[in-house]
Amino acid sequence: MGAGGRMTERKNVLERVPVEKPPFEISLIKKAIPPHCFNRSLVRSSYYLFRDLGMCYMFYYLASTYIPLLPHPLAYIAWPVYWFCQGTIFMALWILAHEMGHHSFSEYEWLDDALGFIIHSSLLTPYFSFKYSHRRHHVHTNSLEDDEVWVPKRKSDTLFSEILNTGMGHLFMAIVKLLFSFPAYFLINMFGKNYDGFASHFYPQSPIFNDNERNQVWLSDAGIVVVLYAFYLVVASASAKWLFCIYGMPFMVMNAHFSFVTHLQHIHPSIPHYDSIGWEWIRGALSTVDRDYGIFNNIFHHVTNAHVIHHLISTIPHYHVVEATKAIKHILGDYYKYDDTPILKAFWRETMECIYVEPDEGAEKSGVYWFRK
Secondary structure, eight states: BBBBSOOSSSSTTTTOOOOOOOOOOOHHHHHOOOOOGGGHHHHHHHHHHHHHHHHHHHHHHHHHHHGGGGGGHHHHHHHHHHHHHHHHHHHHHHHHHHHHHOOOSSSSHHHHHHHHHHHHHHHOOHHHHHHHHHHHHSSSSTTTTTTSSSSSOOOTTTTIIIIOOOOOHHHHHHHHHHHHHHHHHHHHTTTTTOSOOOOOOOOOOOOTOOTTTHHHHHHHHHEEEEEEHHHHHHHSSOHHHIIIIIIIIIHHHHHHHHHHHHHHHHHTTTTTEEETTTTTHHHHHOOOOOEEEHHHHHHHTTTSSSSSHHOOOSSGGGGGHHHHHHHHHHHHEEEEEEEOOOOOHHHHHHHOOOOOOEOOTTTTTSSSEEOOO
């Protein structure tokens, strides 16, 4: 038992989490976490960075050196294996750069930003643009008006609640999310907050940003331009096919990982969203989900199985988040959501069941919204 209520182990993972004001504050949560969990070790963080870079180079070397030597039937098998493995490491590196944007990589913010800028730019992600919008996502998590990403649709949006609310429509949306939501989010703010005006992470005058942030949006764009020019040089010296096989397809795999993981972090039948009447920061931060990805928990630096703590305290390094999560479960009680449903099954369930949000009948003024189908 804990301050949050009943025991956190549930038999029914679809049981709704409590929506009453939590009987604990963030200060109590911080006190329960061992002090060393807040330490950001440059040496330890660098180990994971070089581990991922080493894996990335190993896959590149094996693919570029040996796959061209294979007979065609084996090459047709080897290339997809490479694409999945390299795309998975791309995602791991992307997550480390995301950590750098939260200043949880080291004690030196300038170093975090420099490394994050290089890594995210190389993965066609506008580092500072995303850093700023993602910071607001953490400030406004699960707010229907102000959250920045995976903002759910309402029943009044008939394209989603009626036209696409079929078996084929669900399959279509799953494909769109996995293949296109990553670039589309940055380009045109797909699945993001509804802004007045053109919202794009590449547009310095976008309403996503304030005046103090616009110069660094230009810098983010410059990083992408440099990488695109490097791609042009690669195509000129090698070929477009070579770039597609070595970088393009792993990048698409990373897209799918990104959309799959972030979707399952924030979409769940038992997790509420709030309008301005019901929303407050700690309610929103608790409205996220931890899941078990098996070996990928470690590869993805535990953004999968320790995401709730990340929304409560985003500066804890990834190598401490599991320990920190265990330390606060007794406090969170039923406010903590963990779902061990196999992830492929969970993704399809959430795609089928979580179409739009509406308040319960008779609770229209509660400010609390639940997923419907």
